[in-house]
């Protein structure tokens with residue numbers, strides 16, 4: 001796989017260290033999530049990779065070339081701040097201004113407006129746009145010069161559910177064109193829905209870096225209920241298939257061991273053989289959110 005970005009031991013210290021020795025690689029054509037709570041260092045990391053913030057130490061390579069020079073910046077479409085366009089000019093005219101600055105031919109304007117679903121509204125002034133439309137116009141603007149990589153800092157911040165879904169669909173369509181995307185977000189659910197890979201930051205430290213599906217590839221857990229939950233609890237513990245069994249409301253939750261592969265029907269049969277008949281049985285997987293909370297907890 002071709003590497004688009006390689007980050008090695010990147011550190012930033014303001015008064016205190018806010019990005020601490022993080023390393024990760026970004027491979028072409030994937031969608032990466034930089035996931036972390038507010039203040040975990042996501043924007044600072046982007047700032048360093050885009051050369052707007054000086055690193056304290058460490059290095060990075062875009063397309064195999066050290067640092068971020070002006071040629072490299074031409075290959076990156078970034079949205080770091082709130083969209084900023086001329087309010088009384090149309091979307092089309094605003095993009096013409098950007099195209100002039102970037103030296104991009106005007107025929108790209110309709111193409112990028114089509115990608116973000118704003119072609120029909122291109123004659124409308126920016127000030128009449130909803131927040132979601134403004135954000136979509138910013139994405140269009142960042143796409144004007146055919147970037148190989150897009151960097152998006154919290155692209156759905158402040159949007160309503162419909163706006164969030166639209167941005168998600170646009171991001172996934174852009175990714176299908178082979179453009180590598182790196183998104184910063186504190187929304188775990190968003191990362192799970194959009195990204196193939198995730199880098200989890202906590203207080204400036206990278207605590208997980210890898211595929212989202214590998215992060216979620218735990219064996220999951222069962223929720224169960226019987227007339228006598230005490231008997232059920234003892235039976236589950238004696239099976240040795242679970243790392244933990246504990247009550248949650250009137251249900252029991254049994255966390256399946258990593259090396260065990262148990263179907264709901266085989267568990268049901270095993271318990272029935274012991275005279276325990278279930279009134280409730282479901283097999284579930286932990287969401288990325290629970291995994292993330294586990295990771296954050298484990299590093300304390």
Ligand SMILES: Nc1ncnc2c1ncn2[C@@H]1O[C@H](COP(=O)(O)OP(=O)(O)OP(=O)(O)O)[C@@H](O)[C@H]1O
Pocket residue numbers: 014015018036037038039040041042043044045186
């Ligand atoms: N110029 C600066 N001077 C001093 N401290 C800063 C500066 N910029 C950022 N910080 C601090 O660095 C830490 C990381 O901030 P950063 O904006 O990178 O986090 P973030 O993960 O992007 O959070 P958010 O989602 O809230 O933007 C924060 O504690 C922030 O206050």
